[in-house]
Amino acid sequence: MSPPRARRIGELDVLRGFALFGILVVNALLMAGPYTVFGGRPGAPGSDRIAAWAVTALVTAKFYVLFSFLFGYSFALQARSARRACAAFAPRHLRRAAGLFVLGAAHAVLLYPGDILTTYAVLALVLYGLSGLGVRALLRVAAALLLLLAALLLGYGLLTVALTEPVSSTSYTPRDIARAAAYRDDAASVPGRHLRELPAALGTDLLYAPAMLAAFLGGLAAAKSRLAERRGQDRAWLRRTALRLLPPGLGGGAVAACCANGPLDGRWFLVGQAATVLTAPALTTSYACGLLLLLTGRAGTRLQAAAGVLAAAGRMALTHYLTQSLVLAWVFSGYGLGLYDRAGTVAVLAGCVLLYAAQLTLGARLSARTRYGPVEWVLRAVTLGRRPAGTWRTVTKPAWTAAPPASRADPRRSADPGEDGVRPAP
Template sequence: MTSGGQDGRVHQLDVLRGFALFGILLVNAQLMAGPYTGFGGGPGASVADRVAAWLVTALVSTKFYLLFSFLFGYSFVLQERSAERAGAAFAPRHLRRVIALLGIGLAHAVLLYPGDILTLYAALALVLYGLRGLSPRAALRLAACLVLGLAAVLLAYGVLTVAYTAPLTPQAYAPYAADTVAAYRGGVGSVSAEHVRELPSAFGTALLYAPGKLAAFLAGLAAARVGLVERRGRDRAWLRRVVVRGLPVGLAGGVVSACCCAGRPLDSRWFPVGEAVAVLTGPALAASYACGLLLVLDA
């Protein structure tokens, strides 16, 4: 697999982007399958369904969004360079992309899935433009601060939740789930109305996790500034080191996160704690996946 073609594209990025989208599809399929995602399935879920939900949480959730966000930041730099080579102003090009992204995201949120991520990406793309002058080292430092800050907030909230609240059971959640299912079984108007009703909550959740996405953007920006994929994408020894070092940390964090977030064995109160662990260890597993895929493709 070559690093780039005559059109200036870095083909490893295209492969990684498709891989990231496949992982996002797995997570979204679970989220769209029913309203009991946080419980590992509904009250009558089979053992197979619960195991599948647990494994998706441990191995897939958050990791592929991180990889996709990293690639977004990397591509931002490549688009900037493309504009320079063409002698065109980058700002108008970037603004057009942001507006298109926002429009697609809003349509998707209303018509298909209220947890759409594209609207958040459109907003963060403007922030990334404002931070484009950061050096790679400064970008990585800011990214680390954002990740640590988000993890600290989630962990503090999780500790308070565990200490002072009662667990939410599938049975207690059932009335809300029944209303949601009834709306989704209606016509187009009923489904869209339910999506609109869920938008404030979805946007609130997106804003909470925005620092993690922006951190991945910045990591991608820093990596693109130094040509990381172009220089290291075929360096098998370096790729193996990333896999060997990142996989144990990422898998251990994924197991802890799944124990907290998938409804087994810990109850719903532990969800924020599991998310804090995922924020801290997810990058290690995402990097391991990406480097492992590049190793397989270049075998």
């Protein structure tokens, strides 16, 4: 007799679906051109600069923290699932990491060199090595990683401010012109361009790997304490946490935006990144608690459909993430329209809203018919080392059900780890 299938934790799916939009916004601006993410394209209108400033303050580096946290949480759920199935977890985890690495490598070469899946795959091995630590030890290691990275960025940033001349990006450099021409060229030239950019992208991933690992460890600690099961629909706790963490999160985001998008010049960028490393987790947590607060209690009963759509997207997050990159590569590179550096920040953001809405709509329809997205199915097959059983059966139960205002979630709930989407972005 096969072990009973554990119920999914709907809160995690909703948060994952919500985070997809933030990941889409940041990746789209990075893929759109060298200046779009900063709103400082030569001749760009003030609306683009304001929009880019707001994205840096409110979105950039906030949602990859959430995805990384959920990755760590899912790690614990996968380990529990392996124990229920009386299967060895280490081989499953190793196969899953290898599958992620292969997917990430293909994604980086073909679609977007800023891929994060390969980094996730490597850090997943580190996470396994640290998984035996207790909750407090995990949180201490996570805090130490964030403090060390912030200190490194702040120290180097202050040296840059003190020892270099003011930086102004008011005109295109020859490198920018050559890069734009390469991305607008025919489709065959795009992978070559991505390969040339991979070393720089890998260097960035390596620099910020401690922050990703810290989020992994935070998620693992939360899973060990069953945070989502105990607090996911506890309105008093959600409200208190959201309100306490919102001010420092917004303050750090504003500092980062001032350093990256003005009025401070480009020398201050790393100082802003230090502020982001320290405060992004606070704003991310405030977002997550605020969303769950909105979807629980009396308001939640009126938002069941919206929550269900987000949860459906969250169950297929990896498929949605790769689809986003496919669409963006078609829009901005020689694969399709070749609009690299031809669209302003506001226009790109409007396109993100349309793409996200389309993904939510199509994802909800697909989720009503299947249990996994196509990429999730492939990754699950690799993880299990066999074809998943019962994959394409119709889903009849709702993905999200808000608890009554005074109740709490059932602490016995868990999630089928093979159904958890994975991914982040920068």
